[in-house]
Amino acid sequence: MTVIESLIVETPDTAAAEAFYTALVGPDGPVAVRSSDAPSSGFRGFTLSLIASQPDNVDALYDAAIASGGTPLKPAKKSLWGYGGLVTAPDGTILNIATSTKKNTGPAAREFDKIVLLIGAEDVGASKQFYVDHGLTVGKSFGRKYVEFTSEKEHIQLGLYTRRALAKTAGVSPDGSGSHRIAIGSDAGPFTDPDGFAWESA
Template identity: 65%
Template structure:
């Protein structure tokens, strides 16, 4: 089974981005950064989601993200499916923080249960086939709207969403050009998918 070992954001200032991830969300090795000046405008075609256990954690993480310099795209709010909010980091990455829980069940924490990378694609069915052909296993699939892959040993989950639907969910216009400014490290790379998302061969880890 294909394993995603890393997600690398290509940013103008790696040090500043690393500081943001630590201060905003308490992340360290789950999301990596590297320097890039590749041209990119508008929606970069992906979002990163932090899945948490209760609404107070959503509000806590959104609050520290704003304190660290993020801007609000969608304020944290309740909906029929739970509680969530969306922010844009100073490096341009869009982060969603969400829970399916409607009420807190204990003291507020900052624990992140899952990190998910959502790729906005032109044709969900075609991209699904592309990835299945490269060794990924489908965990959930909702027709041509959404696909989630089974990556149990990966630090970041992978899902596909229609590009227009993902932009709407993030609260941004769908238009965007240039680099995605994203690289996915795995044991399946290197290749580029039909929407130009770059996959790299994961580096060999020494010492476990």
């Protein structure tokens, strides 16, 4: 089964990005940074999510993201689906920090359970089939609107959403052009998906 082992964020300011991601996922975490001046504007077509076990952990991660150079996009609050907030990283990546529960069950900790890469696809159905053909296994699928692929806890999970819906959830315009400024490291690369996301050999 194909798994995502790492994500490489590309940015002109590697120092700021490294400080940000180190504070959230640790120095040996699955998110790395490399230098790039590739033109990019507007919505880059994806979000990263840190999924925590309870609201207090979301708050701890959200506060750490802001203290480490992130910009508030949506404050953490309760919603129909749980509790969470959005932050823009120094490199421009939109980070969703969330939990599906609305109640705390233990002491607060600055920790998360998994990382999810959610890609805004132009054609969810076509991208779904592409990834199935490249060894990913579908866990949940809601027609041509949303797909979630299976993943072990230690690996990054991949999901597909329509580009417009993902941008709306993030509170930004769906318009954007140029580089996605992210590379996906896996045991199945290298290849480029239908939406232009580059996969590399991990």
